[in-house]
Amino acid sequence: MxxxxxxxxxxxxxxxxxxxxxxxxxxxxxxxxxxxxxxxxxxxxxxxxxxxxxxLRKERDRASVQIVTKVDRMKANLEANRSQEDGADETARAQGQPS
Structure with a gap:
């Protein structure tokens, strides 16, 4: 970029x-x-x-691919964190602990 x-x-x-x-x-x-x-x-x-x-068409396309890759990686990390939090919350509720 x-x-x-x-x-x-x-x-x-x-x-x-x-x-x-x-x-x-x-x-x-x-x-x-x-x-x-x-x-x-x-x-x-x-x-x-x-x-x-x-x-600069080729360079702009290359930068666009880099941005899309970073955004997709950030979305995957966010979803992984969200599923970890959901799993911990469900485990706590199953054990009867307040969340």
């Missing part, structure tokens, strides 16, 4: 550099008044999203 996040940040940084250069070269508009920095960040974000979606 960390790898995917770093790759996504890398794509954004690359887009930011390209957009910054294109704005100062006059290829893209400069924005209104003092909004130039915000304009560059927003444009880089808008451009990096579809690029990341296409380029």
């Amino acid at each position: 960390l790898r995917y996040t770093l790759m996504r940040l890398g794509v954004f940084a690359g887009c930011l550099a390209v957009v910054w250069g294109a704005v100062y070269a006059g290829l893209f508009p400069r924005g209104f008044g003092n909004s130039n920095g915000l304009w560059v960040l927003l444009l880089a974000l808008v451009l990096s999203a579809p690029i990341s979606w296409v380029v």
Whole structure:
């Protein structure tokens, strides 16, 4: 997951550099008044999203599999703990002890 996040940040940084250069070269508009920095960040974000979606597809799928595996393992551990508690409770009730 960390790898995917770093790759996504890398794509954004690359887009930011390209957009910054294109704005100062006059290829893209400069924005209104003092909004130039915000304009560059927003444009880089808008451009990096579809690029990341296409380029990082395999890495995103790999991260998704890791997350699903962790969630399934946590659910299994929770169910195992729950069944242990139920077993201890049933044993205590069978022996006539308060739970």
